[in-house]
Amino acid sequence: MSDKVSIFWFRRDLRIDDNVGFLEALKGTQQVLPIFIFDTEILGKLKKDDSRVSFIHDQIQKIRKELQQKGSSLAVYHGKPLEIFKDLAKKYNILKVYTNRDYEPYSRQRDEEIKDFLSTENISFKTFKDQVIFEQDEIVKKDGDPYVVYTPYMKLWKEKFKETDLKVHYTSSHLDNLVQNTRLPNLSLGDIGFERSNLEIPDYDVSPTLIADYEKKRNFPAKDATSRLGVHLRFGTVGLRKIIKKANTEENKTFLEELIWREFFMQILYHFPNTVTEAFKPKYDRIDWRNNEGEFEKWKEGKTGYPLVDAGMRQLNTIGFMHNRVRMLTASFLCKHLLIDWRWGEAYFAEKLLDYEMASNVGNWQWAAGSGVDAAPYFRIFNPTTQIEKFDKERKYIKEWIGEIDTNEYPGEMVDHKEARERALSTYKSALNG
Structure with missing residues (x-):
């Protein structure tokens, strides 16, 4: 068995910079093995030419190339995450597993099972807040109950945000702490049973002009004046903190408030998974x-x-x-x-x-x-x-x-x-x- 390593598990955070869990892993004392798992529990419900799978695959290959320039790579696996971790525990001397939190019911259950398994191997499972500004019980009523009406939630969100030191997390100075192996396992779309989609996912637009005009134009579908941020926030190809910094302007509160709606619905799902x-x-x-x-x-x-x-x-x-x-x-x-x-x-x-x-x-x-x-x-x-x-x-x-x-x-x-x-x-x- 090789030297001790930590694993960073990429999921809904397909980027190197402004990635909280990845940075925390890199700041640790062990070398970091980055991994991604194509989860068969999720993929099994999708059509074989699902554009989202092509998009994810492309992002993973980009990350691999970036990390290969640093003498490392990204290990790509396909299967049930718990089984993958059981195999990794046999292959590597793992001390810690780092990842960013996910709030959907399946993800929470999956993470609990993996945490339980890792604890039997004396491997710690460390999770971090990354895809939201406020999570779980950070924006709640005075009695601790979750808000079920948006406006008071939004007002408290904004109040707390004023007290928040919003940092963008840069990893570039820590990338020498990666496992030095440029030939970590990789998979093609065909290897996971998918084919390339013809549907292109457009880039997002958060230019000052779009944000300034958002309130005025957003309700008119012919104007196409929306940011197309949704898919990029969903898969984490952009860091939310970078977007919030751009959206937090006095001239137009509506764009920021749409991002707060996203967090409102996330906390509703967290508290009321039924x-x-x-x-x-x-x-x-x-x-x-x-x-x-x-x-x-x-x-x-x-x-x-x-x-x-x-x-x-x-x-x-x-x-x-x-x-x-x-x-x-x-x-x-x-x-x-x-x-x-x-x-x-x-x-x-x-x-x-x-x-x-x-x-x-x-x-x-x-x-x-x-x-x-x-x-x-x-x-x-x-x-x-x-x-x-x-x-x-x-x-x-x-x-x-x-x-x-x-x-x-x-x-x-x-x-x-x-x-x-x-x-x-x-x-x-x-x-x-x-």
Whole structure:
């Protein structure tokens, strides 16, 4: 068995700089073996050409190349993380395992199992806060309960943030503490049973201009004035602290507040993991959903006859992204106009969205259905036609995504708005009052 090493386990933090756990590992006394595990528990649920897997693979190869310039590399494995760690414990004399915390239910359970195993081998498991500014119980009410309304959470977040010395963590001066081996195990996409996706993930934009104009332009899908940060924050290809430093301006608070929404939903998921499958407000699980599969297919394909809904779904199906204003409309349409269970829509977005983040996806779908924390009242039902007047008056976004919009090929409205609204109100009322 070789000299003692520490392991740093890359996960949702696919970058070298501004990576808290990686820096802590490098500052230790042992040489650091960096690893990444393609988790079969997660990959088994994905399609073979899932763009997110291609994106992750590309980022890993970039990290490998960067570390190889320092005489090291990144070891890449494929399997169940617990089994991988059992093998590593036989191969290396491991003293500590470092990683950054993840707050999703599966990740927490996985980490507990790995921590338990490592403790039997006298290996310590050290985790760090990296993907959020505040976590777990750092922003809570005076009695210690979590906030379930955004505005007071956001206000306390901002107060605490003023007292925070926000540091960006640079690793460059510590990289000589890596295991010196440029030929650590590597895997191709084919080795893990995947193929390269044709879908490109665009870079993010957090320029001063975008942030300054964000409030003014963010609700208009044709302007494409959003940052596209979601996927990069999801996989940690950019450090949140760098983004917060840029977003924390007096001129525009809205961009920062959107980042706070992300942390709000993360702490909701942490404190209420049951909300992945159950309504936060339990009486909403009494709703008698129609769950018509044919209507669900029309919604998925963007053939509802409501142009702004259809443009959004076609954008999602084509590029794996949908403008946030349109996400709210398509979700509301599914739950209210079609009375299809929000969990169906949440699962479809999870499959298609490149920036899929469980906490935000579940939180926003429950918001649309009226069943979540701080949700819109159930009787608030978006009118998909007047939304065009408000947010795509010149129909630029609609024309971009629906080629046949002004022809006989475009389908008629699958439901009448007024009738669908009345049906939704009646169904919700009987469930909530029953």
